[in-house]
Amino acid sequence: MAAKKLNIKDKYRLLTRDLDWDFSYEDRKQAFPYEEFEGIKITDWNKWEDPFRLTMDSYWKYQAEKEKKLYAILDAFSQNNGHLNVVDPRYVNAVKIFLTGVSPLEYQAYQGFAHVGRQFGGVGARVACQMQSLDELRHVQTQIHAMSHYNKFFDGFQEFSHMHDRVWYLSVPRSFFCDARSAGPFEFMIAIGFSFEYVLTNLLFVPFMSGAAYNGDMATVTFGFSAQSDEARHMTLGLEVIKFLLEQHEDNVPIVQKWIDKWFWRGTRLLTIVAMMMDYMLPNKVMSWKEAWEVYFEEAGGALFKDLARYGIRMPKYAETIEKEKEHISHQAWWTFYTHGHAAGFHTWIPSDEELDWLSAQYPDTFDKYYRPLWDMAKEMEAKGERFYTSGLPQLCQTCQIPMLFTEMDNPNQNSMRDTVYQGERYHFCSDGCCDIFNDEPEKFVQAWLPVHQIFQGNCGGPDVGDILKDYYKMNIGHDNMDIKGSPDEARWNKWKGIA
Amino acid sequence: MSKVYIALQDNDESRYIVEAIEESNPDATVIHQPAMIRIERENKLVIERSVVEEKMGREWDVQELHINLITLGGNVDEDDDQFVLEWKQ
Numbered sequence: 121m122a123a124k125k126l127n128i129k130d131k132y133r134l135l136t137r138d139l140d141w142d143f144s145y146e147d148r149k150q151a152f153p154y155e156e157f158e159g160i161k162i163t164d165w166n167k168w169e170d171p172f173r174l175t176m177d178s179y180w181k182y183q184a185e186k187e188k189k190l191y192a193i194l195d196a197f198s199q200n201n202g203h204l205n206v207v208d209p210r211y212v213n214a215v216k217i218f219l220t221g222v223s224p225l226e227y228q229a230y231q232g233f234a235h236v237g238r239q240f241g242g243v244g245a246r247v248a249c250q251m252q253s254l255d256e257l258r259h260v261q262t263q264i265h266a267m268s269h270y271n272k273f274f275d276g277f278q279e280f281s282h283m284h285d286r287v288w289y290l291s292v293p294r295s296f297f298c299d300a301r302s303a304g305p306f307e308f309m310i311a312i313g314f315s316f317e318y319v320l321t322n323l324l325f326v327p328f329m330s331g332a333a334y335n336g337d338m339a340t341v342t343f344g345f346s347a348q349s350d351e352a353r354h355m356t357l358g359l360e361v362i363k364f365l366l367e368q369h370e371d372n373v374p375i376v377q378k379w380i381d382k383w384f385w386r387g388t389r390l391l392t393i394v395a396m397m398m399d400y401m402l403p404n405k406v407m408s409w410k411e412a413w414e415v416y417f418e419e420a421g422g423a424l425f426k427d428l429a430r431y432g433i434r435m436p437k438y439a440e441t442i443e444k445e446k447e448h449i450s451h452q453a454w455w456t457f458y459t460h461g462h463a464a465g466f467h468t469w470i471p472s473d474e475e476l477d478w479l480s481a482q483y484p485d486t487f488d489k490y491y492r493p494l495w496d497m498a499k500e501m502e503a504k505g506e507r508f509y510t511s512g513l514p515q516l517c518q519t520c521q522i523p524m525l526f527t528e529m530d531n532p533n534q535n536s537m538r539d540t541v542y543q544g545e546r547y548h549f550c551s552d553g554c555c556d557i558f559n560d561e562p563e564k565f566v567q568a569w570l571p572v573h574q575i576f577q578g579n580c581g582g583p584d585v586g587d588i589l590k591d592y593y594k595m596n597i598g599h600d601n602m603d604i605k606g607s608p609d610e611a612r613w614n615k616w617k618g619i620a
Numbered sequence: 621m622s623k624v625y626i627a628l629q630d631n632d633e634s635r636y637i638v639e640a641i642e643e644s645n646p647d648a649t650v651i652h653q654p655a656m657i658r659i660e661r662e663n664k665l666v667i668e669r670s671v672v673e674e675k676m677g678r679e680w681d682v683q684e685l686h687i688n689l690i691t692l693g694g695n696v697d698e699d700d701d702q703f704v705l706e707w708k709q
């Protein structure tokens with residue numbers, strides 16, 4: 121007689137909870153040494169719930185199916201010269217940012233979840249984190265594989281891993297994950313599992329990927345949605361972690377709230393580059409950054425915080441500033457990259473007249489008033505043969521490491537700057553949010569590896585910026601950087617398409 | 621009241637799942653976007669295995685949902701017969 125098929129709940133109990141053991145001759149505290157120092161109190165790990173109740177056998181089965189689907193499409197994409205189907209060669213520069221800025225984060229997430237998947241005392245949480253760790257490794261592999269096709273035809277992809285660890289703007293995502301991974305296991309889960317996965321990755325992996333599809337990039341949308349199918353499970357894990365911590369002990373509430381305040385602010389800063397990718401680097405528009413922000417942050421995040429209100433959790437600090445920033449940050453970021461386009465590992469450009477009109481329509485309260493005049497000036501300069509590149513290096517925020525490009529939200533003509541003194545040294549910040557984060561953990565943030573400071577200290581070669589870009593960043597000068605007009609990328613594209 | 625939502629890849633399998641969602645949740649809103657389908661409803665959304673099986677004309681394991689899922693918002697509760705998304709406010 122065939123064995124009776126187990127239902128999901130029994131299978132989950134047997135293949136997850138039942139794999140744990142008690143410690144009889146070893147000290148449990150030594151087995152899980154990171155569990156207490158953050159001040160989080162866990163009274164009963166058995167209260168942990170995994171709503172998907174995914175067991176390892178089902179995990180392999182469904183992941184294998186996802187991989188088969190994904191690689192069939194990637195093969196077809198490559199065999200059929202899929203890169204020729206993107207609407208415009210400018211679009212490919214968004215993919216360069218993805219490979220250099222985002223894919224290495226997947227690898228950091230893999231390392232982070234492997235760590236907490238070992239360190240949590242509860243077996244349910246450990247198994248869920250181990251699955252997420254494997255997911256993240258899959259994501260970095262599939263992303264590198266998908267984008268390797270573009271590397272055959274476009275500049276700027278070849279040194280993504282080397283650049284991620286060194287280049288000035290890539291230190292923003294890199295240091296974000298380094299901060300999370302060097303925190304305790306519970307803070308890591310609130311940082312990455314909850315704040316980042318539940319609210320913020322949606323903005324990258326849903327509207328941006330839908331945009332990739334709309335711009336003819338079959339490879340990116342396919343790995344994006346394949347990765348995001350795992351994210352739905354990660355989001356659920358993040359939400360379960362936070363509910364679990366809040367239900368375990370009331371003393372956990374203020375600690376968790378402080379982490380939420382920190383990581384939502386850090387996350388919104390990190391997403392500045394995604395805002396710019398959506399508004400300026402997708403030639404065919406799906407929705408503006410502002411609209412995506414309203415759907416995935418304000419509406420979805422708002423619902424989430426209403427749900428958490430019963431535990432005494434409130435909206436993240438600086439929510440009022442964050443709400444105003446959706447009107448500004450994409451414009452401030454693209455202008456910064458345009459003026460630093462000689463030092464970026466991708467091409468920049470002036471938006472077309474049609475795109476400028478679209479931005480005016482999407483941002484009626486801010487674009488014509490503050491940002492369109494900048495592009496009018498850039499166009500005039502370019503027409504005179506004086507395409508502008510700044511000769512200075514930007515000052516960076518000590519916390520988020522973003523150049524001081526943001527303005528005061530109540531006065532967009534005034535740059536936002538804060539500073540504080542710690543042990544006789546003055547530190548500079550882009551915002552109250554970043555300054556407060558520093559003041560709470562100065563011992564950590566004084567150690568930040570700030571790319572511009574490192575250049576001035578002589579730790580990145582030089583002495584000229586060109587030497588640093590070429591030798592230290594491994595940028596292929598005149599190919600990877602500068603305006604798309606006159607670039608080898610543009611010349612090759614025109615040749616493929618028979619454009620004179 | 622807040623909305624729960626789920627987004628699925630726009631493909632042959634999802635079409636049946638979306639039909640089943642519409643049948644189980646008649647007042648749900650279905651939004652078609654490039655390459656994806658987003659479905660939202662106030663407070664709660666249910667996907668029933670029996671309804672999906674009827675639409676697909678084959679057996680369907682609730683966990684197969686993972687293959688075509690893009691994202692979701694709401695508390696998840698899944699068992700052998702259904703997948704529920706809900707806010708508990």
